[in-house]
Amino acid sequence: xxxxxxxxxxxxxEKKVLDIESLNLEREKITGIIGPNGSGKSTLLNIIAxxxxxxxxxxxxxxxxxxxxxxxxxxxxxxxxxxxxxTVYKNIAYPLEVRGVKEEKIKQKVLELLKILxxxxxxxKIGSKLSGGETQKVALARGLVFNPELLLLDEPTSNxxxxxxxxxxxAILKYNKENKGTVIIVTHNINQAKRLCDNIIKLERGRVxx
Amino acid sequence: xxxxxxxxxxxxNLIISFNKEIFDIVFLSLFVSTTATVLASMISIPLGIxxxxxxxxxxxxxxxxxxxxxxxxxxxxxxxxxxTLSRRGPFGRLELLYTTKAMIIAQTFLVMPLSFGLSFGLSxxxxxxIQKVAIxxxxxxxxxxxxxxxxxxxxxxxxxxxxxxxxxxxxxxVMIVGGNIKYHTRVITTTISMMxxxxxxxxxxxxxxxxxxxxxxxxSAIYSYSKED
Ligand SMILES: Nc1ncnc2c1ncn2[C@@H]1O[C@H](COP(=O)(O)OP(=O)(O)OP(=O)(O)O)[C@@H](O)[C@H]1O
Ligand SMILES: [Mg+2]
Numbered sequence: 001x002x003x004x005x006x007x008x009x010x011x012x013x014e015k016k017v018l019d020i021e022s023l024n025l026e027r028e029k030i031t032g033i034i035g036p037n038g039s040g041k042s043t044l045l046n047i048i049a050x051x052x053x054x055x056x057x058x059x060x061x062x063x064x065x066x067x068x069x070x071x072x073x074x075x076x077x078x079x080x081x082x083x084x085x086x087t088v089y090k091n092i093a094y095p096l097e098v099r100g101v102k103e104e105k106i107k108q109k110v111l112e113l114l115k116i117l118x119x120x121x122x123x124x125k126i127g128s129k130l131s132g133g134e135t136q137k138v139a140l141a142r143g144l145v146f147n148p149e150l151l152l153l154d155e156p157t158s159n160x161x162x163x164x165x166x167x168x169x170x171a172i173l174k175y176n177k178e179n180k181g182t183v184i185i186v187t188h189n190i191n192q193a194k195r196l197c198d199n200i201i202k203l204e205r206g207r208v209x210x
Numbered sequence: 211x212x213x214x215x216x217x218x219x220x221x222x223n224l225i226i227s228f229n230k231e232i233f234d235i236v237f238l239s240l241f242v243s244t245t246a247t248v249l250a251s252m253i254s255i256p257l258g259i260x261x262x263x264x265x266x267x268x269x270x271x272x273x274x275x276x277x278x279x280x281x282x283x284x285x286x287x288x289x290x291x292x293x294t295l296s297r298r299g300p301f302g303r304l305e306l307l308y309t310t311k312a313m314i315i316a317q318t319f320l321v322m323p324l325s326f327g328l329s330f331g332l333s334x335x336x337x338x339x340i341q342k343v344a345i346x347x348x349x350x351x352x353x354x355x356x357x358x359x360x361x362x363x364x365x366x367x368x369x370x371x372x373x374x375x376x377x378x379x380x381x382x383x384v385m386i387v388g389g390n391i392k393y394h395t396r397v398i399t400t401t402i403s404m405m406x407x408x409x410x411x412x413x414x415x416x417x418x419x420x421x422x423x424x425x426x427x428x429x430s431a432i433y434s435y436s437k438e439d
Contacts, residue, residue, distance in 0.1 A: 051342050068350075076346045082339060085361055085439065095347040146348065 001061055001073065001150040001182045002027040003048060008057035010043055010206075017043050018055070018206040025199075027062075030176055030183040032193035035203035041186040042079055044203070045152045048184065049076035061150075072099070074150035079158070079186075081139035083127030088119070088138050091127040095146040113141040116171050118164075132159035140168060144175050151175065153185040157192065169196055213411065220412030221419060232413065236420055239397040242310060242384070243377035246317030247325075251370050254325035259358050260351075261326075262333025263341045276330055279323035288386030291316040295387065308389040313397070316383040321373040328369040332362055364436045371432045375425055 003025040010018035018040045025031050033041050046052045048059060050066045061070045075095070083091050089110055096106045114120045119137050122130065127138060136159050143151055153172070157165050173196065175181045187193050193200050202209050224232055266272075293299055295307045295315075306312045337358045344354040359366060381399035388395035390404055398417045405414035 049346055051345065071345065072348045074346075075348070078343070078346075082343045084357070098344075098347065098349045098353050142347065 001070075002063075003150070003182075003184075004058075004060040004063070005048075006058045006060075008044075008047070008055060008059065010040070010047065010052075010055040016206055018047070020044075020057075020206075020208055023201070023208055025182070025184060027182050028176070028180045029198040030172070030185065030196050032197035032200040033184065033186045033203060034188070034190065034193055034200060039203040040206040041203055042154055045076060045154050045184065045186060048150075049074065049152055051076070073148055074152065075143045075146075075148045076152040077136075077139045077143045077154060077156050079154040081135050083130060083135055083138055083142075085126060085128045087124050088122045088127055088130070089114075089124065091138055092142045092145050095142060099146065109145050113145050116174070117141050118167055133161065133164075136160060137164075137168065140171065144171065147175070147179045148181065150182045150184070153183065155186055155188065158188070165192070172196060217411035217415050221416035224412060224416040225419065229416075232416055232420070234393070235396055235398055235401050235417065236424075238310070238395075239378055239399075240424070242313045242397060243317060243374060245314050246377050247321060247370060247374040249314070249318045250322040250325050250373060254322050255329045255359065255366060255369070256355060258326040258329025259333040259337060259355050262330045263337045263354075263358070273330070273334075276323065276327045280327040282320070282323060283382065284320055284380040285382035285386065287320045288316050288383035291319060291383070292387050307387060308391060308395060310388075310395060312387040313384045313395060316387045317377045317380070320380060320383050321377050324376055325369055325373045328372065329366065332365050332369070333358060336362060336365075364439045367432055367435065371428050374428060378424060379421065 003023075005020055005023040005025075007022070008018055008020040009016065033044065035041055043052070047055055050071050059066065061074075064070065084094065092110045092113055093106050096109060101109075114123055117137050117140065119134070119141065122134060122138065125134075127135070130138065136156055140153070140156055143153075151172075156172075157168050160168060169192065172183060172185070176183055183196075185193075185196065261272075291312065292307060295301050295304070295312055297305075297307070306315070340358045340361050341354050344357045349357060379399060381403055384390075384395070384397055385400050385403070388397070388400065390396050390400040398421050402414045402417050402421075405411070405417075
């Protein structure tokens with residue numbers, strides 16, 4: 001999915017937290033967003049995800065304004081992921097359940113993702129009781145499970161140990177290659193951005209800098 | 211002072227001998243208040259949750275009015291329901307006044323604002339986050355609300371218990387629309403009030419003890435369930 005941003009401005013009270021004249025995010029590519037704390041990265045992702053409509057300017061998805069169809073084709077994995085008070089299996093199954101996918105198919109997809117992310121041992125644990133890193137793994141699996149056209153990731157590996165980060169990056173790359181998924185990833189890890197991304201955008205005080 | 215101690219002794223006797231009159235009264239109370247709580251909860255909880263996550267003009271004023279309505283006096287609700295159901299009232303033809311149904315209606319209206327307000331507050335503070343996650347995962351409005359209810363089910367159960375406690379312990383509404391008719395519309399609270407004015411303490415004390423016991427059981431059940439969650 002291609003994202004076009006035009007004259008985007010977002011303010012909290014007096015403070016302007018986003019000010020982007022024009023920005024295009026290419027389809028089927030992985031775009032990294034980097035920048036210091038408070039530079040507006042999460043705010044931008046929230047706006048693209050359609051969770052915040054209090055802004056000036058335009059965000060276009062394949063040239064169109066957001067609607068419920070577009071909403072259903074994308075997902076955002078939050079910086080502080082929230083898992084439901086149900087098993088990890090049920091957490092990952094949720095996006096498929098709300099789309100009315102058949103039980104058999106759901107099982108197959110969920111087991112596949114548990115395997116890709118090597119979290120089969122978490123399957124029957126309660127989502128809300130997992131550790132920070134475990135939560136991030138499950139949240140990524142839940143975002144990938146329905147093959148969204150656009151995947152928005154807000155620091156998805158901030159709590160993950162170094163050895164495991166590779167797994168998550170592999171899963172993201174696999175999704176990008178095999179499903180032609182567009183990815184926008186916020187990260188503080190410049191090496192990760194270099195490993196994963198086709199393009200890198202730098203934000204500073206709400207502005208895109210080169 | 212002896213008559214107090216005596217009253218307690220006789221009250222205990224009445225309870226352990228399973229006095230029929232007492233237990234009929236207790237069962238009617240449980241039936242009326244449980245039905246009213248279930249009806250009110252089924253309407254008010256989904257409504258409260260959906261208003262809590264909705265953005266709309268005047269939400270602050272709406273909140274304040276809601277919270278005021280939560281403590282609406284039971285006699286006021288009783289009076290309003292009685293007027294509506296009275297022979298000359300708009301629903302007079304149904305001849306519901308002084309029946310069990312009238313008591314259920316009155317208590318339903320009594321706890322609806324309470325149940326609504328509690329769910330509304332809960333959803334306002336904690337429903338937003340869950341709704342955001344639901345939206346990003348593709349849920350529609352109905353699915354989001356069901357998810358919020360399931361995620362907050364312990365707090366919602368506490369709301370239901372609070373509503374039930376309010377219903378079973380109120381006297382004003384059932385007194386006005388039920389009339390405290392023997393073997394017919396006499397519930398725990400109306401009986402206590404009447405027995406007290408007649409000076410029949412043992413029966414009043416026995417019912418008071420049972421009322422406390424019911425409340426204790428309900429809240430213990432909720433407490434142990436919430437610890438499991
Ligand atoms: N609800 C809010 N009300 C007021 N100000 C806010 C709100 N949310 C964010 N801000 C402010 O907007 C700015 C951008 O926040 P944002 O969360 O987008 O930063 P970020 O780039 O994601 O930072 P981090 O790297 O720490 O996650 C910050 O200065 C923050 O304080
Ligand atoms: Mg952030």
